[in-house]
Amino acid sequence: MNAKKVVMDADGIDRSLTRIAYEILEKNRGVEDMVLVGIQTGGVFLAERLKKKISRIEGMDIPMGVLDITLYRDDLRTSNKKPRLGKTDIPFSLDNKKVMLIDDVLFTGRTIRAAMDALIDFGRPKLIQLAVLIDRGHRELPIRADFVGKNLPSSLWEAVTVSLKEKSGRDEVIIEEST
Amino acid sequence: MRLTKKDLLGIKDLSVDEINLILETAESFIEVSTREIKKVPTLRGKTVINLFMEPSTRTRTSFEIAGKRLSADTINISASTSSVVKGETLIDTARNLEAMNPDVIVLRHSASGAPHLLARLVKQSIINAGDGAHEHPTQALLDMMTIKARKGRIAGLKVAIVGDIAHSRVARSNIYGLTRMGAQVAVAGPATMLPRAIEQMGVTVHYRIEDAVRGADIIMMLRIQMERENQNVFPSLREYAKYFCLNRKNIRLAKDDVLVMHPGPINRGVEIAPDIADGPASVILEQVTNGVAVRMALLYLLSGGRS
Numbered sequence: 001m002n003a004k005k006v007v008m009d010a011d012g013i014d015r016s017l018t019r020i021a022y023e024i025l026e027k028n029r030g031v032e033d034m035v036l037v038g039i040q041t042g043g044v045f046l047a048e049r050l051k052k053k054i055s056r057i058e059g060m061d062i063p064m065g066v067l068d069i070t071l072y073r074d075d076l077r078t079s080n081k082k083p084r085l086g087k088t089d090i091p092f093s094l095d096n097k098k099v100m101l102i103d104d105v106l107f108t109g110r111t112i113r114a115a116m117d118a119l120i121d122f123g124r125p126k127l128i129q130l131a132v133l134i135d136r137g138h139r140e141l142p143i144r145a146d147f148v149g150k151n152l153p154s155s156l157w158e159a160v161t162v163s164l165k166e167k168s169g170r171d172e173v174i175i176e177e178s179t
Numbered sequence: 180m181r182l183t184k185k186d187l188l189g190i191k192d193l194s195v196d197e198i199n200l201i202l203e204t205a206e207s208f209i210e211v212s213t214r215e216i217k218k219v220p221t222l223r224g225k226t227v228i229n230l231f232m233e234p235s236t237r238t239r240t241s242f243e244i245a246g247k248r249l250s251a252d253t254i255n256i257s258a259s260t261s262s263v264v265k266g267e268t269l270i271d272t273a274r275n276l277e278a279m280n281p282d283v284i285v286l287r288h289s290a291s292g293a294p295h296l297l298a299r300l301v302k303q304s305i306i307n308a309g310d311g312a313h314e315h316p317t318q319a320l321l322d323m324m325t326i327k328a329r330k331g332r333i334a335g336l337k338v339a340i341v342g343d344i345a346h347s348r349v350a351r352s353n354i355y356g357l358t359r360m361g362a363q364v365a366v367a368g369p370a371t372m373l374p375r376a377i378e379q380m381g382v383t384v385h386y387r388i389e390d391a392v393r394g395a396d397i398i399m400m401l402r403i404q405m406e407r408e409n410q411n412v413f414p415s416l417r418e419y420a421k422y423f424c425l426n427r428k429n430i431r432l433a434k435d436d437v438l439v440m441h442p443g444p445i446n447r448g449v450e451i452a453p454d455i456a457d458g459p460a461s462v463i464l465e466q467v468t469n470g471v472a473v474r475m476a477l478l479y480l481l482s483g484g485r486s
Contacts, residue, residue, distance in 0.1 A: 071219040082181055085207040121216045
């Protein structure tokens with residue numbers, strides 16, 4: 001049995017992102033000194049959408065960067081598969097900035113650990129906050145998100161997939177038995 | 180797609196997919212060298228030995244910087260400061276280095292095939308940093324990276340390679356790589372510098388620089404190895420320069436947006452006129468910058484994690 005369940009559709013994703021945009025503004029009292037950084041690849045598309053929403057609400061543009069965490073992974077030594085390297089592009093200083101780190105799924109927390117190490121190589125941010133579309137639990141590190149689209153309790157044997165229009169042509173979040 | 184090889188010995192052994200993987204990985208590494216903190220922790224705890232049995236500044240420095248930016252420990256050994264002067268053979272040197280458990284050995288050697296010998300002998304990854312007149316794969320990769328960055332593609336481009344083709348490992352590696360990637364390659368030089376049957380490598384052969392550079396998208400000038408002046412390969416540097424120097428006049432035969440490349444070190448006024456080497460068509464220093472990224476990509480793709 002390979003049950004596949006859509007847990008979020010396009011409207012659901014959009015509404016979640018709208019809410020997260022307002023929450024970010026509320027918590028930070030605006031966008032002063034704020035920059036968005038999307039984690040390759042899903043987080044980048046979500047960061048672009050949040051940037052649009054926040055910019056529209058506040059009437060001003062906020063800088064956005066792209067981060068690939070491959071070079072900071074903790075499993076490079078043990079895994080014999082070399083992950084394909086993506087582009088990193090953070091064309092501004094992070095010194096004293098409020099960095100909003102954005103990813104699609106928060107799972108073990110290891111990606112976020114790598115991302116924070118990478119960010120600190122780019123400067124000394126005033127603070128780093130984390131926004132994710134899905135939090136599926138099973139943390140292996142003491143890391144939590146500041147803004148969550150949906151908490152999705154899942155078993156380790158399930159796969160959570162976030163499909164986004166920019167990549168796969170449709171917006172949906174699916175959970176299924178992994179094979 | 181991943182690199183499953185233990186070693187990088189030559190371009191001849193690489194498929195189109197493998198070349199593309201290396202070039203794409205290298206493009207992503209460019210960014211690390213533009214940071215304020217030019218270092219990532221990727222190869223922490225790995226050891227890279229640069230074993231250079233022939234003089235080199237560019238390639239050795241480039242490998243050393245590449246290793247250091249990836250947080251590997253890099254050690255340089257050159258022939259003049261090693262036990263080679265005491266008569267140790269390459270094989271013994273390699274076995275001793277192996278006993279110290281490095282992860283990668285980068286070898287430059289005057290004998291063609293020396294890296295291949297080491298690759299069979301030791302368990303470490305061997306990267307060929309130039310072997311005799313055979314191959315210089317990292318140079319060809321950085322050249323291809325530079326071409327791709329500027330032209331957006333390699334396939335379909337016309338590339339002229341001019342100079343001492345016979346003694347050039349740079350030419351040989353580039354011919355393998357560029358023809359495999361779909362470029363048309365023309366070579367030119369004095370007859371004494373063109374190896375017999377070079378057309379079998381898929382290139383057209385010319386005896387005048389003008390014929391090779393006509394309509395070219397890329398011109399690669401090779402260094403005239405001054406040390407060969409007395410080997411009767413050419414009568415004099417002056418005569419060579421008169422017929423084969425890339426200058427303001429013959430470069431006009433190439434496309435308007437031609438790129439001029441040179442693996443360095445350049446002999447100004449011998450194979451390339453100073454105003455061309457420093458001119459707007461020249462990407463010589465870009466080649467050097469890309470060289471670090473290509474070597475970072477190779478160290479990343481080849482080192483460790485094979486279980």
